[in-house]
Amino acid sequence: MNTYEPMWAKYYAPKLSAREINQFRRAEMRCPSLLLTDVIQTESFDPKTRRYMAVANRKEVRGRNHFLRAELGEGRAEWELQCLFTNALQMSFPWEDDFSHSSDRVEIARHHIITIEFDSMSLPFFKQQLSWFRFEKKPTDSPIGKFLRHLRGKYADVAGLNVTYSGNKSFHYHFVVETALIAGAVSEPPSARLGFQKAWDRLRDEFITSTDLMVPSTERPDESLRNPENFRRLPNGMRLNDKEDHFFGVPVGDVLMQVVMWEHLTLQRSRGGSQTLLVPADFSMAASTSATAPRTGGTQVQTSVQPGEEAYCAAKLEAIFNGVEAWPKFAGFDRSQGALRAQFFNSPGDRHPASMMRSDFATVLVQGANPDGLTNVDDAGGTLMPRLPRPLGEMMELWSEEHRQRQLGPGGRVRAPVEQQFADSATTKVAATSALGEVINDLIPSKINRPGVDLLCAPEGISKSGTLLVNLPRYHRLLSGHGLPSRMMFASPTYDGAEEKAQAFEKAMRATDKNHFAAVVLPSFSRIYEEEFGGRGGNFITHTAAAGMGFSSRFDAIRKCQPQIMEHIRKRYAALHSSYEGRHPVFFTVHPVAQSWGSGPDSRLLLSPTFWDNPSERGALRSGLMEDTRLGFLIHDEIDAKSIVDLQPAETVATVRALAEGAGWTSKTTKATKFKDHHRFMGQLPLSQFVSFEEACRIAEVRETDWDVIAAHPAGEYGPRSNGFENIYDQAEERHWCLRARNWADIAAHKTLILTTEAVPVALAERGGLWDITALDTPLIEKDRVETHPLRALRSSTAVEHVADWTAEADAVGCELFAIGNKLDALQNTRSHIAAKGSNELIGKHIIQTMTLMTPDEYARYQALNAWTGRDDLARLKHIDDINQSAGRNLGFRAPQAGPKPSHTLLINRRLFDCLIPLFSHLRYDLVDATAAQSRKNARKRGQKVLHPLLTSGNRQLQRVRTALTNLAA
Numbered sequence: 001m002n003t004y005e006p007m008w009a010k011y012y013a014p015k016l017s018a019r020e021i022n023q024f025r026r027a028e029m030r031c032p033s034l035l036l037t038d039v040i041q042t043e044s045f046d047p048k049t050r051r052y053m054a055v056a057n058r059k060e061v062r063g064r065n066h067f068l069r070a071e072l073g074e075g076r077a078e079w080e081l082q083c084l085f086t087n088a089l090q091m092s093f094p095w096e097d098d099f100s101h102s103s104d105r106v107e108i109a110r111h112h113i114i115t116i117e118f119d120s121m122s123l124p125f126f127k128q129q130l131s132w133f134r135f136e137k138k139p140t141d142s143p144i145g146k147f148l149r150h151l152r153g154k155y156a157d158v159a160g161l162n163v164t165y166s167g168n169k170s171f172h173y174h175f176v177v178e179t180a181l182i183a184g185a186v187s188e189p190p191s192a193r194l195g196f197q198k199a200w201d202r203l204r205d206e207f208i209t210s211t212d213l214m215v216p217s218t219e220r221p222d223e224s225l226r227n228p229e230n231f232r233r234l235p236n237g238m239r240l241n242d243k244e245d246h247f248f249g250v251p252v253g254d255v256l257m258q259v260v261m262w263e264h265l266t267l268q269r270s271r272g273g274s275q276t277l278l279v280p281a282d283f284s285m286a287a288s289t290s291a292t293a294p295r296t297g298g299t300q301v302q303t304s305v306q307p308g309e310e311a312y313c314a315a316k317l318e319a320i321f322n323g324v325e326a327w328p329k330f331a332g333f334d335r336s337q338g339a340l341r342a343q344f345f346n347s348p349g350d351r352h353p354a355s356m357m358r359s360d361f362a363t364v365l366v367q368g369a370n371p372d373g374l375t376n377v378d379d380a381g382g383t384l385m386p387r388l389p390r391p392l393g394e395m396m397e398l399w400s401e402e403h404r405q406r407q408l409g410p411g412g413r414v415r416a417p418v419e420q421q422f423a424d425s426a427t428t429k430v431a432a433t434s435a436l437g438e439v440i441n442d443l444i445p446s447k448i449n450r451p452g453v454d455l456l457c458a459p460e461g462i463s464k465s466g467t468l469l470v471n472l473p474r475y476h477r478l479l480s481g482h483g484l485p486s487r488m489m490f491a492s493p494t495y496d497g498a499e500e501k502a503q504a505f506e507k508a509m510r511a512t513d514k515n516h517f518a519a520v521v522l523p524s525f526s527r528i529y530e531e532e533f534g535g536r537g538g539n540f541i542t543h544t545a546a547a548g549m550g551f552s553s554r555f556d557a558i559r560k561c562q563p564q565i566m567e568h569i570r571k572r573y574a575a576l577h578s579s580y581e582g583r584h585p586v587f588f589t590v591h592p593v594a595q596s597w598g599s600g601p602d603s604r605l606l607l608s609p610t611f612w613d614n615p616s617e618r619g620a621l622r623s624g625l626m627e628d629t630r631l632g633f634l635i636h637d638e639i640d641a642k643s644i645v646d647l648q649p650a651e652t653v654a655t656v657r658a659l660a661e662g663a664g665w666t667s668k669t670t671k672a673t674k675f676k677d678h679h680r681f682m683g684q685l686p687l688s689q690f691v692s693f694e695e696a697c698r699i700a701e702v703r704e705t706d707w708d709v710i711a712a713h714p715a716g717e718y719g720p721r722s723n724g725f726e727n728i729y730d731q732a733e734e735r736h737w738c739l740r741a742r743n744w745a746d747i748a749a750h751k752t753l754i755l756t757t758e759a760v761p762v763a764l765a766e767r768g769g770l771w772d773i774t775a776l777d778t779p780l781i782e783k784d785r786v787e788t789h790p791l792r793a794l795r796s797s798t799a800v801e802h803v804a805d806w807t808a809e810a811d812a813v814g815c816e817l818f819a820i821g822n823k824l825d826a827l828q829n830t831r832s833h834i835a836a837k838g839s840n841e842l843i844g845k846h847i848i849q850t851m852t853l854m855t856p857d858e859y860a861r862y863q864a865l866n867a868w869t870g871r872d873d874l875a876r877l878k879h880i881d882d883i884n885q886s887a888g889r890n891l892g893f894r895a896p897q898a899g900p901k902p903s904h905t906l907l908i909n910r911r912l913f914d915c916l917i918p919l920f921s922h923l924r925y926d927l928v929d930a931t932a933a934q935s936r937k938n939a940r941k942r943g944q945k946v947l948h949p950l951l952t953s954g955n956r957q958l959q960r961v962r963t964a965l966t967n968l969a970a
Contacts, residue, residue, distance in 0.1 A: 004028055004257055011248040015123060020130050027165065027259035033235035034265045035162035035174055039111050040085055040234070045069050050091040051107045056084045057239065059231055063099040066091050083167075083239035083258060087112055087196070087228035102229040106193040108179050110377060111159065111267075114196070114203050114277070115232045116173040117166070118215075119222040121247070129171055132213060133163060133262040144173075144262055146212040151203075152266075156273035156365050157181060160265030164235045167256030169247035172225075172233040175203060175277075176265060180376040181363055182278045195283030196228040202277055235260050273367075274337060274356065280391060281360055309400035316399050317342060319782070320928065321364070326386050328355050328364055328374060342392060347371050359393030389788075389929040390917060402779070402921050409777055410759065410922040418442065419776060426778040429893055433463050439774060440467055444475060444633075444753060449482045453745040453752045455639075455765050457775040459924055460757040460888025465490070465501060465838070468635055468753070470508040472586055473517055475633055484750055485632035489587040491594035493638050493837050495523070500840065501637070502588040518580035522589040525569075525602035529558065532568045544693040547675035555602050573606050591643060594636055598747030604629050631749035638837045639754050641878075643742065644764045646702070647864055650709060650736035653699060655689055660700040671697075707738040712863040715872040718853060718915055729856055737864035741768035757888065758881035759922050760865075760874055767869040778924075784891040786883070788906045788927040790913035799850045800826050802907050806848050818842055820886040821850030833882045842889035844902055849886045851879060851908040876915060880922045887925045 008021050044053035045066065052066040061068075064086055071077040088109035092099040118125065135142035140149055144163065151158045162174040182195065204226075208215045224230055237258040241250050250256065314333065321344060323329030328344035331353035335341075343353035344364050354368030363376045364385055373382025388395050409415050415423060422439055426432035436458060443454050458464050472488055479486040490505075492498045502519040509517060523531075533540055539562070541549075546557035559566045593603050605611050607629055636643075659665075663677035678693045691699070712735050745752045754771065756762065765771050794802055803819045804827060810817040817829065820842075824830040836842065854862070854875060862875035883906065888894060890902045906927065913929075920927070 007250065007254070007257075011246075011250050015248060016127070016130075020127065023130055023133065023261065024165070024259065027261050028257065030260050030263075033162060033164075033260045033263060034160075034267070035113075035176060035260075035263065036079075036235040038265070038267055039113075039176060041079065043088075043109050043111060044085070045073050047091075051088050051109060052091055053088055053109070054084075054086040054102075054231070055082050055234065056231065057082050059084065063092060063094065064089065064102045064229065064231070065093075065099070080236070081238060083234050083237035084231040085234045086231055089229060103193060103227065106196065106228050108182055108192050110179060112177045112179050112196060112199075112228070112278070113232070114175045114177055114200050115225045116175070116204065116207055117170050117222045117225055117232075118219050119170055120219050121169065122219070125216060125219055126169060126247075128216075130261075139262060139264050142262065143212045145264060147207075147210050148264060150210070150212065151175070151206065151277075152273060154273050155275050155277045156367060157276045157278055158273070159267055161263070162235055162260060162265070163262040164233045164237075165257070165259050165261050166233045167239060167241070167258050168243070170222075171261060173207075174232070174235070176267075177277050179278060181276055181361065181365055182280060182283055190283070192283060193228060195278060197226050198279065198282040199277045200226045202279075233258050235263075274341070274358065276361075276365070279360065280362060309403045310396075312403040313396045313399045316395075316926075319785075319926070320386050320388070323348070327372060327383065328366070328385065346374060357392050359396070360391045362389070362391045362395075363387040387929060389913075389927065398917070398920055409775055411919070413775065416774070419774060422776045423779055426776075427780045429781065429897070432459075432778050432781060433467075433893070436462055436464065436776070437467050439776065440464075440471075443774065444468075444751070445471075445478060448475065448478045448633075448751060449484065451750050453754065453771040455754045455756065455762070455771045455773045457756050457758070457762050457773070459776070459778060459892060460838075460885060461893030463893070464755050465635070465637055466504065466508070469501065469505045472505065472633075473509065473513045476517070476584055479632040479750070485630040487585065487587070487629065487631050488633045488635075489522075489589065489594055489597070489631050489749070490635045491589055491591050491637060493591060493640075494835060495521070495527075495590055496835070497637070497838055498522075498588040498590060504840075505586060505588070516583055518583040518585050520576065520580050520585045520587050522576070522587040522593065522603065522607075524590070524593050525555070525606060528569055528572050529554075529565070532565050532572070533562075544675070547671040547693065548679075550672040552671050553602075569606075570612050573612070574609070577607060577609060591636065591639075594634060594748060595643060595742075595744045597631060597634070597749070598744060600626050632751065634745075634749035634752045636745070636752065636754045639756050639761050641760055641764055641865065643744075644761055644768060645865065645868070646740045646742050647861055648699060648707075648738045650738050651689070652691055652695075653707060653738040655685070655691055656696045656699040657704065659696060665700055702740065706740050708740060708868060709736065709738055710864065710867045711736050712860070712867045715863060715866050715875075717862075717873065717875045718859070719911065729859055735860055735864070737867070739864065739868045741770055743770060745771065757884060759877045760881055763869055763871060763874060763877070764865065783924060783926045784887070784895055784901065784904075785928050786887050786891070786904050786906050786925045787930045788908060788913070789930055790908050790910040792910040794850065794852060794907055794909045796823050796852045796855075799823055799852060799907075803827060803830075803848060803850060806905070806907075810846070815846055817848050818845045819848050819850070820889065822852075824850070833886060836889055837885055839889060840894070843894045844896065845890055846903045847886070847890050848905045848907065849883070851883060851906060851912060853909055853912055854878075873919060876919050877922065879912065879916055880919055883927075884922075884924050892924060 005025075008024055012024065013021055040053060040055075044055060046052065052069050054061065054064040054066065055069045055072060056064070057068075066089075068077060068082075072079060072082070086102070088107040089102055090105040090107050092105055098104045118129070120126070132144040132147075133142055135145060139145050144161065148158075148161050157178045157180075159176040159178050161176065164172045164174060166172055177199065204221050207213065208220065225232060235258065239256050239258070241252055241254050241256050244252060246252075310333065314330070317330040320326070321328055321330040323345065328346050331343045331345050333340055334343050334356070340359055342357040344355040344357070345351075345353050346355055346366060346368060347370075349371075350369065352368065355364050355366045355374075357364050364374070364387075366374050366385075374385050375382040376385055376387065378384065390398075409419065409423075418439060422432075422435050425435040439458075440456070443456065456464065469490070476486050476488060490498070490501050492501055498521055502521050505519045506514075530536065530540070541554055541557050541561065543554050546554040549557055549561070551557040551560070558569075589603075593601065597604055604626070641647075659678065659681045662681065663669075663674075665674060665677070674697060675693060678696055682690055718729055745754065754761075762773060762775050765773055791802070799821055800823065803821065803824055807817045807819070807827070807829075819827060819830040820833060820836045821830070822832055824832075831839075831842075853859075859875055862878060865874045866872055887904050887906075891904050895901045904925075913927075
């Protein structure tokens, strides 16, 4: 006689038949539940990820916490004495805000249990449910088994079913669903809870309309179990009856059994089905607590790609799922079932591509034999498969747009004939470099006698500057032959870059040219003064200090007050002059020197020995010296936005205008007078309105009519406004600005060529309308891949921690990582995005790059540029430009032509990554959303907390149940 025979005979037998009582007897003798042993006990507690399934012996558990589950894991509590469990939740503690809100802590575990229960008082319906579990030979021959077979044939993620008797009037139908697809496709879902609720709705509709079960129209499932965080009955659990109106009359205080009436699980076994109960799109929707209308699952996205575009998409999938570095292997598209889906081979021996990816999937749904244990879940013990950044349908639309870019440039820009000719010719990297030479030849040598400014945009590393440097002697001869000024200059963003380009020119020169040309690195006068003074501080004279001292220029102030330092400066310039005496100098300097060259800065005038011999005649000598040092050809490398557009807050310009007009400034007003006026005027204003003396002088020189006054409008580049995250950007989007195109390039040299690899300068130059633009792209060349890790925890303040984690792991295996990103100065082997521009020093190096949101002030400036250009994407384009720039240090045209390529890893803020996806056509590299296991582990380590002492506390209810069961055994 089993333990509960007295209960069956006394309380159940009067209402149930002998056959039905025997069902309970057999259930009590059943082997341990697979749902309990292989799912709940195995997956319900993971301190590393801070994920757990709440287990309890009573419903009133504060916060549905993990404390008792921790005791079960330590053997200080017994599973047999528990009766309730939930789906996966994130750990929390009483002092945390979300402790009492378990609905906010729903997590995605390896398996999810969707529970259906009918809270019915109908005895006939209770008997009907018992009939569902009966079979002759196999459990799957029963009505509930046939229903399960139907689900498995339709939904590929249904693993099985456990039916547990609640101990009273109902049964809990625990449907076990695999979450690999969701975990891979939606790594950080906005609402896991909503996704599971939608799946419950889907399963409820299947259940109540099943012809195998024939559920009466008067009976409907309990809606409370729609919520994944709610308690449900634990298989093989025990509890005390706490209700007076028990369905079978069992007295209060007696022990009730939660026996398993029926069970069939096929964990780790491939199943059929082209749909899923868990639909990725549901997990990407905004959270909602209200029940929604019933929905049938897995509606696919209908793609609108054309046949030629489809072939291009197939090539993209082949590159990602290539069966070499990564399995499964893409086998082609299939439309035999109506909607398009991609098919895959699971292993080299696979001949029938059963695995597939629907248009609404971002990951492969593995079906059929799986010898390598392909999985979409980290730490699952198998082989982690690649996944797409977005569902296949969305990616195919993006790829199709990319294919259409063969006729249009990135972003839909219509190519000029020379640009289209280049795009068609650039079929390989070698061919692209050769085609670039033809474009440059058309821009410079063939038009050398025509003054003007050209902007050339081309991919990083394609040898723009290299082609120009090797031809500089030729350009010099052409300029001289036309009787034009022949001095040349190359301007870089940094002095390190200037040094690098000077060395490259020395190496590129032919032997016969080395006696005629000299590479001269030209510092600014300010830099030479700072070096000779020994840094800033003390009596260091700034432009403002010189004006305050009554001098018209800093040069005069230094000459008068610091004659010894001025003598050192004179010797520096004499040494510079001597370094190229008898040869033609090619100056290598930085952007500010080149941009001010046309207005005659000290850096230009002081190159002439005549000036040093007659310093008192500076004004008289200026025009002659200007002519002697006039540039015939200027190459300005890697231009940025501020070099194209002068951008000032409207309130700043208004403040300076009030100062200049109120003080009566004219072109003859001395610097000393302006300084006094500035000091008096600014002293009357709040600190927030202060404008520096140098900035005020510069703005005052611009005529009021030269400014374009615009009002920035919300563009929502970082997503919807005022949702709690973007509040810091709200005010940044609504400000007034003054802008004007800068015209320094027209007067800096006879011929100016501006080089860039970026989309933002092209957009601004087009709006400015001052320069001729040639923008080149290479749609026919396969893109290199950048391993991309979108991380919600990545911010400017945490970037150092993330990079440190990666570099430490790389060091452990003998790999040296170089980092590119902002605010990484605390680490070694790092460069900012600006410092890395145009550099060749990282060729062949393994690089990790960080990308975070802009500061609100920087973001506001790009919104002003948006308003000026009539666009809504310039802030995001700036991020795209930075990705292209940094990836171009070791990939693309700088990657080795043969052998393994260096790795390039991008750590990017998850929200930023999502916002950039619509602009992926501007990327020159494929961002492969890896979200690798180690990256996730690092993020979890930073968020992990020490377990609270309550973890080991006792439980009064547990003691009460233990006592009751001990008395029963006695």
